[in-house]
Amino acid sequence: xxxxxxxxxxxxxxxxxxxxxxxxxxxxxxxxxxxxxxxxxxxxxxxxxxxxxxxxxxxxxxxxxxxxxxxxxxxxxxxxxxxxxxxxxxxxxxxxxxxxxxxxxxxxxxxxxxxxxxxxxxxxxxxxxxxxxxxxxxxxxxxxxxxxxxxxxxxxxxxxxxxxxxxxxxxxxxxxxxxxxxxxxxxxxxxxxxxxxxxxxxxxxxxxxxxxxxxxxxxxxxxxxxxxxxxxxxxxxxxxxxxxxxxxxxxxxxxxxxxxxxxxxxx
Amino acid sequence: xxxxxxxxxxxxxxxxxxxxxxxxxxxxxxxxxxxxxxxxxxxxxxxxxxxxxxxxxxxxxxxxxxxxxxxxxxxxxxxxxxxxxxxxxxxxxxxxxxxxxxxxxxxxxxxxxxxxxxxxxxxxxxxxxxxxxxxxxxxxxxxxxxxxxxxxxxxxxxxxxxxxxxxxxxxxxxxxxxxxxxxxxxxxxxxxxxxxxxxxxxxxxxxxxxxxxxxxxxxxxxxxxxxxxxxxxxxxxxxxxxxxxxxxxxxxxxxxxxxxxxxxxxxxxxxxxxxxxxxxxxxxxxxxxxxxxxxxxxxxxxxxxxxxxx
Numbered sequence: 001x002x003x004x005x006x007x008x009x010x011x012x013x014x015x016x017x018x019x020x021x022x023x024x025x026x027x028x029x030x031x032x033x034x035x036x037x038x039x040x041x042x043x044x045x046x047x048x049x050x051x052x053x054x055x056x057x058x059x060x061x062x063x064x065x066x067x068x069x070x071x072x073x074x075x076x077x078x079x080x081x082x083x084x085x086x087x088x089x090x091x092x093x094x095x096x097x098x099x100x101x102x103x104x105x106x107x108x109x110x111x112x113x114x115x116x117x118x119x120x121x122x123x124x125x126x127x128x129x130x131x132x133x134x135x136x137x138x139x140x141x142x143x144x145x146x147x148x149x150x151x152x153x154x155x156x157x158x159x160x161x162x163x164x165x166x167x168x169x170x171x172x173x174x175x176x177x178x179x180x181x182x183x184x185x186x187x188x189x190x191x192x193x194x195x196x197x198x199x200x201x202x203x204x205x206x207x208x209x210x211x212x213x214x215x216x217x218x219x220x221x222x223x224x225x226x227x228x229x230x231x232x233x234x235x236x237x238x239x240x241x242x243x244x245x246x247x248x249x250x251x252x253x254x255x256x257x258x259x260x261x262x263x264x265x266x267x
Numbered sequence: 268x269x270x271x272x273x274x275x276x277x278x279x280x281x282x283x284x285x286x287x288x289x290x291x292x293x294x295x296x297x298x299x300x301x302x303x304x305x306x307x308x309x310x311x312x313x314x315x316x317x318x319x320x321x322x323x324x325x326x327x328x329x330x331x332x333x334x335x336x337x338x339x340x341x342x343x344x345x346x347x348x349x350x351x352x353x354x355x356x357x358x359x360x361x362x363x364x365x366x367x368x369x370x371x372x373x374x375x376x377x378x379x380x381x382x383x384x385x386x387x388x389x390x391x392x393x394x395x396x397x398x399x400x401x402x403x404x405x406x407x408x409x410x411x412x413x414x415x416x417x418x419x420x421x422x423x424x425x426x427x428x429x430x431x432x433x434x435x436x437x438x439x440x441x442x443x444x445x446x447x448x449x450x451x452x453x454x455x456x457x458x459x460x461x462x463x464x465x466x467x468x469x470x471x472x473x474x475x476x477x478x479x480x481x482x483x484x485x486x487x488x489x490x491x492x493x494x495x496x497x498x499x500x501x502x503x504x505x506x507x508x509x510x511x512x513x514x515x516x517x518x519x520x521x522x523x524x525x526x527x528x529x530x531x532x533x534x535x536x537x538x539x540x541x542x543x544x545x546x547x548x549x550x551x552x553x554x555x556x557x558x559x560x561x562x563x564x565x566x567x568x569x570x571x572x573x574x575x576x577x
Contacts, residue, residue, distance in 0.1 A: 008329050012471035043325070047474045051324035086471050088325070216327035220538050221338055222291040222312065230300030232291075235541070249296070258320035260293035260312070261343035 007034035008093070008218065010045065012086040016063060022139060024070040026079060027057060030089050032064040038118035039096025039186075039209055039239040042066060043217045045088025046081070050074050053093070053214050053234070055114035055186070057143075064089075067113040067142060093217045094238050097121075097207050101181025103129040104204075106171045106195055108187025112142045114209065115186055119150055130174055134167025134187070168194040175202050182207060193252035196245055208245060209238045212255050223260065226250060270556045270563050271549060273307070275507035275529045276429035276454040278362050278388050280307030282549050283524065283564055287511050287534030288313055288366035288391060288433070289338065291542070295354035302361035305545035307530065309355075310364040311348065313393040316378055318344040322398070323478040328467055333486015333513065334535045335467050337398040337479035340368055345378060349385050362388035366433070367421075368396060370403050376420035383428045390428050391509075392421050395435035395460035397483045408435035408460070411444040415451040422452035431455035431509060436462055436489075436496045442503035455507040457532065458496045461485045462512075486535040489513040494522045501527025501569060515539060517551025524564060525571040 011033075019027040036042070036056045044066060045051040052074050057067040070076045081087065097118050105122075107115040112133055122129045131152035135141040138161035141154060154162025155170050163170065168191055171183070175198060185195040186209040199206035212224035212233040219235030226233060228249030231240070245251060254263040273283045285308045291297040292312035302309050321341025328335050342348065348365075355363055365387040369375040379390055394417050395408035407413040414432060421430050432448045434441065436459040445456055461483025469476045493512025500508055510523030511532025520531040536544045552564070561567055 006331070009331070010325060010328050010467060010469050010476035012469045014471075045325055045476070047469070047472045050478070088469060088472075088476065215321075215324060215338065215341075216336075218327065218329060218538050219541065220290050220334065220535065221327055221336075222293040222297045223341075225291065225294050225297040225300075227294065227296045230291075230294065230296035230298075232297075256294070256343075259318040259341055259343045259347075261318055261347045 008090050010088050010090060012045070012047070012088045015081060015083050015085050015087060017083055018081070021142065024079065025067070025140070025142065027065050027067040028078070028081070029063045029065050032059060032062050034092055036064060036092035037096035038121045039114050040092040040094050041238065042089055042091035043093065046074065046077055047086075047088065049077055051088065053217060055209070056092070056117055057113040058117045058120060060120070069110055069140070094234055095236060097184055097239050099125060099127055100205070101127075102179065103127065104171060104174055104180045104183045105129055105131045106167060106183060106185045106187070106191075108134045108167050108191045109136070109140065111187030111209065115184065116143050116146060118184060119147070123150070130178065130180075132167050132170040132174060134170070134191070135161075167191065168198070171195060172198055175204070180204055185209065189252055196242075196251070199242065206242050206245070207239050210240060210248070211238065213258055215258075223256070223258070270561070271552055273530055273564055275509065276389060276431070278308070278429065280362060280530060282307035282545070283520070283530045283552070284545050284548055285364065285509055285530050285532050286310055287532035288393065290534040290537050292366075293342070293351070295351045295358065298355050298363070299359045301542050301545065302359050304542040305549045306361060306533070308362040308364055308388065310391055310532070311352070311366050312342060313340055313366040313368040313396070314342040314345050314348040315340065315368050316345055316374065318342065318347070325477055326479065326482070328476055329538060330467055332488030333484065334538060335465050335477065335482045335484050336461065337477045337482035339479060340396060340399055345381055349382070352385050352387065364389040364391050364431070366391040366393050368393040372416045372420035375417050376424040379421040379430075380424035383425045387428060389431055389455070390421065390425055391431045391433055391457055392417060393433050393460070395433050397435070397461055397464045398479055398481060400464070406435055408444070409438050411439060411447045414444050415447040418448050418451035418453050429454035431457045433457040433460055434496070434500070435460050436492045441496055441499045445500045445504045445506070449504045449506050453506060455509060456500060456504070457509040457511055458500055459489070459493050459512045462489045462492055485513065486538070487513050487515055490519055490522070494526045497523050497528045498526040498571060501572060514548070515544065517548050517555060520548055520552060521555060521567065524567050525569065527569045527572060529568065
């Protein structure tokens, strides 16, 4: 039996530094009190408000970093937090990316955050990789400078950065021009569905990071179980491999809400 | 013959291990996964008449002795739950126990009637959730007479579906509660629910870490309490008992069986051991029986009730 990791108990830590990319997009650095792999996540608690999962956007020099965009009440409150404020930070949770061979790294929107840590890992391991990133507009593209160092290609819906197309279009073209062993993906689920299809067509492996409504983060409450295999996204995920994705019956379909009910299909 | 096979309330289980309510019990897919991992039966997360999102997060926290939770009875409502159960039935043969909660005996009765129409193998009556007191008041389980009223209301509506009452270790008298439940028609008892409520404070901020402030304590820390509770209930009544609380390994399960349990609930152990814990405990139980020359778990049941020198 595994022991219960002490770092998963609730423990607040002061924010060491806040990096402001824009008023609505910031990174928060904490002293690194546990190891985390790319694709794993932490639970971040704002006392008196709520607790939410955030992927790790980097680990370096004894610091652990998460990056958030203002989208709801929680992330808006997070934007107000400053160095010295104490937040609950526990982890690491879930299974991350398992690097292998020549990789195509594909991210969309906020899904780009964990890929930054992934490419740092791939670079450290001297693993060959290419990067394709997409966002609605240039202002929402994270870590452009950092990813540009790796020759990343960019796509935006409005053409304000890189090509005006979907990131899956960039990915398809890269797959036609070059050979890869695996596609790493994180972003909106329709993007992931397209990447899975691309991997199937090209005979590539893929590792895609999924999102479901998460409560406990430790594989107990069942809120984030996918339909089909019943795997917990918080524990066996969030990164699933090709064989696991084939057993996700609700891949690309509406998920469940906090009550456990299936949400009605989007119209 | 399968030495781990047991019967409770006329239900045949391939293993004495029952997925305890509240863990991985919301969807057909997750219940099926646990059954395939080796559970003899699975219990759904408690469902009520209408959908509830439950308490805000943090709502489940690990600590060195186990877990503390205030999930707060989140559930999609009985109608959505019944659809899940139908899907489970189509794809999995392991017996299905459906846990229900309500705020009055009448409401328990109405819910039991609706659930019984889906023909689960057993209805488990959650009268002992310790983390919704601000909303529902003290659990019915704290009061033996109230347990009796709920039991009667459920039995009058459940038809032929057997009914187990899920008791709390914290009540005026477990023995008296068990006797009243039996007199009121209970077919089985599940003991125990989480203990407490308890509280976990983050010392960095000086705040309770659960959003609900208090929550039910489960995991290894409560095993001795569960063992004592099952022992007391077995002394008082001859009903089948699903002994539940803090089981993580075969020896823990054997303690509950030797105290008098017929089946053993496993829940929080999924945190440390994953769903694979069901297979591991089954293998440990089989090894114990073989090594000690027992043919079945029935020969082990209640051993601790003997008095006098060995």
